[in-house]
Amino acid sequence: MASRNDRRTPLERTEYAIIVSAMLLMVVVTVQPILNLAAISLSDPARVPRMSGLSIWPDGFSLDVWTLLLNHPNVRQGVMNSILITGAGTLINVTFTALMAWGLSRPGLPGRRFLFVMVLITIVFEPGIIPDYFINKRLGLLDTYWSVILYKAVNAWYLIILIRFFEEIPKELLEASELDGANAFQVFWHVVLPLARPALATITLFYLVFHWNEFFRAMIYLTDQSKWPLQVVLRQFVIGGDKLSMVGVQAMNQFTGASQLSIRALNAGMIILTILPILIIYPLILKFFTKGTMSGALKG
């Protein structure tokens, strides 16, 4: 690397500077709007209306917005619902996906090809929103947490990623433990799972992010507002513009007049609150997703 740098001409150095600046510009464009919202949510509510969309530093620090949001029953309920749906959903997803992938990764399994085709068909043919809705209705799942927890219990893509990973486990390892008298489940538990830890972590994160971000199914399946996950609450507030139900008439009166602004601040706070869990697990995402996507998605 050093020798290469030595050989650099001024022209090459300028080129490099342009490339780096272009990428840094992309970083700014990506991150600035998010930082701006974070800054707004932490600013003095009275100063928010005059705040610039460019600033990334709070104007007069205040936790008013966050206090109001975190004490708001709808928001608290939304957070609890999201955690429940994400937790239960991911647990079910990962368990069933791993078990199914283990069977499908064994070359001799009778009916393997049939099952593969069955899985692939679901990737290319999706009959749509309405039939999905009616299945949930028929099973009595509508307006229950199960409707969103069980949605896509096994994701075909993630199943395939895991099968590919399991297939790469050296055959000798599996055969050795089978010779030791281990049954299919014991091999799975003691040999496959420990070896597949990175792949399992990857699909766990896939499912976690999927459930946390899911809003459409929750919106159409859950009519009872007390079951809404955070994403739907956020949508109602920020996109639906339903401020009253969110803030409550009393709080609304406190805020109007002095600050129509606080709505802007509350919006910003809600958005940041919804992103927060993703930001917390982001280092893990970077570690596992990156690898998983690079190796899994487009092999074949």
Added chain:
Amino acid sequence: MVAGDEQRFDAALDDGNVPIDSRWDAFVRGLRRWWPYYVMMAPGIFFFVVFHYLPIWEAKIAFEQVRIIPPNIWVGWKHFETLFTSPVFWQVMANTLIISGMKIAFVFPVPILVALLLNEIRSGPLRKFIQSAIYLPHFLSWVVIAGIFIAALSPSGGVVNQITGFFGLAPRSYMTDTGAIRWVLVYSEMWRSGGWDSLLYLAAIIAIDQQLYDAAEMDGANRWQKIWYVTIPGIVPTIATLFILNAGMFLSADLNQVINLSNDVVRSTIDIVDTYVYRIGLQTGEYSLATAAGLFKAVLGMLLIVVAHNVSKRLTGKGVW
């Protein structure tokens, strides 16, 4: 199960000591060996049947007249005829194709460019920093992204109007501007996936033989020549695969995105097949018509993906699955 039977049968023949007429024995032996796997796969298979196959059966209401008191009446293609003679449906199809076309033209090249530039950055920490920042939007929901865009595009205090204001332009309300809203879809898609999607190209670039670069350098190639003659040819198969994959998704212009960035003013400009299905189905209650539209899209989409897969396999040896 036919394929499985054959396999077991072949295995039995390979053993040499199993007579032809003992298929039953082979079956029993297969059962003894494989049943634990089927027990483990049972919940997964069950959910596939319930959540992927029962809906296909359920889709038959596209051919039925729904009645309050069952059973429904079979009406054949009636709803499809209604659909194909409805001007709204064709408007929606046109919107979908236009939006998908714009996304292919303007969003698709971005991650390629990002990957090429990223690959030029030799400093590890700097590169990591840039990557961690530009991958982030991929993990945000469309509700959140719409919230961010509504704020950033706001005529009062939004960052975009502040910047254009610097140059003396009057503030615009992009979210309620029928001329701008499709570009909002394009740009927000770019913002969300321009960084992350570069990962796939980066993976392809890393796989390129370093000797090619060394040889090019020996021949006196500069940075751009190396990109043009080594890197780009090296990632052409990936570009082709992803392009075809994108083409396969042409009829799904992203329901989640549109539903969150839409509003009463601009609806007719960005109403796509999926939002149309949602609206007439779940909001107006025309279940059969909505399912018919959904099925039409599903069948066309399936054809596109299968064709795309085969074209990709032939051209690059890489399929979609």
